[in-house]
Amino acid sequence: MKSILNRRNAALSGAPSRILAVAHDAATQRAAASVAASRIPQSAPEATVAPPETPGEVESRAEPAAGAAVPPEGAGGPRPVSTLHPVPVMPAHLNGRPVQIADGAAFEALHAADELMTFRVYRCFAYTVSLFFHPPTLGYFVALHHESVLWRALKANDLDAAGSAFHLMQEQATRLADGETRRVQLVAQNAELTRQIEESEAQAERLRVDLQRHAEQEQTVTGRQHQVRKEVAQLEAQRIAAQAQLNKAHRALHQLKVATSEGVPHLHAR
Template sequence: MKSILNRRNASLSGGSSRLVAVAHDPVMQRAASCGAVALDPLPPADTSPDAAGEIEPRAEPATGALHEGAPRPVSTLHPVPVMPAHLNGRPVQIADGAAFEALHAAEELLTFRVYRCFAYTVSLFFHPPTLGYFVALHQETVLWRALKANDLDAAGSAFHLMQEQATRLADGETRRVQLVAQNAELTRLIEESEAQAERLRVDLQRHAEQEQMVTGRQHQVRKEVAQLEAQRIAAQAQLNKAHRALHQLKVATSEGVPHLHMR
């Protein structure tokens, strides 16, 4: 009986020292302080004679294994709840495209907002039976993306983000339309300028032709005036000659008439 008690006291004192040494191991302290390894709590020490014999073989290999680089005990894995994707702190989930299209085809969705930018359309829908909201992005008439939200604020945030995305996607289309319009305006201005230049060329040509005609007409008029002036001079000379001849005839006729004296 006395030998059993001595063995029990020796085992308890030796087991306690070994357990303290394991607890103060630097590796285990760093793991415990960082919270990287979650060890299960140790069971309460058993003071029975049978348990005293089991403490010594457990403590010695553990201490040696830690110092020799053996793999440490793996912590117990606990299930972590998976949270849905969040947008600005609001829950937003990716919607099932087929289910959304079925609801849309059945006209079970109410349209709250619509944003259209060229081939891209962003729509905010409300589903009254489930009090849920859907935000959809269509390219032409084909569904591209669909999100589901539980409240209007989250759906509105998703709508604004998709609106910005659609605007960015349509930047090329916007620039293309602007360039087409600018090129059309430049083409119209070029055509108007060319037409105006052609009208000016026609006016200049007509002016030159008219000036040439006027110059020719003036030359012809001056020539005719000179001829008429010559004819007038000749006619005036002939008239003067005729007047002189007539005067002479009158004088000759007057000489043949007797001179009568008045009483």
């Protein structure tokens, strides 16, 4: 025991330590080997086997000398080995959120047994995204259905992770339904264009009928006007002839009156 304490005091007083640092690479190992070889006396013909160390010697070797200066990082001496500590590792694919693929058969069994509560539902044409809560396990499920058939299901342990998965599936369903959206829009636009074409054709037909009726009426009126002018000319000729005959009759009547008047005696008034 006394020898152990003496060795410990000698180590604390600045005596050279026999601790060899562990080399990290091949260059450091060669440097450490050269330093160890330089410490061996030249007169020693062969290496001697060191006696087994006592627990005190192991303890004195494990403790650094008090007041010993730590060599700088760029110095040529060996670098100390830092102590390793356990670090918790999170799988990269989870990104800090515990979301995993759910068993489709188990999910459908829970859904068929009415053990899931619906929190959110998003429908876009044939795609449906649902967020369910399973009260017995405090778990959440996010499912994507296509035409009421389960396509994909995810399982999460908290609402935030389930909400993020729900939004991702919602965006995916929206992208998948872009073609359906465009198809419905084009069908509606084509129907509107067809209706406008039919209305335009009907209006054009009505205008053609109106134009044809106008042309027929114009032709009829033109013919009637010609006939009326002809009749007017005839009537005017008849009127002229009748007027001439009437004038002749008036003259004859006047002459008769004159002739009749000549035979009547003149009577003087009293």
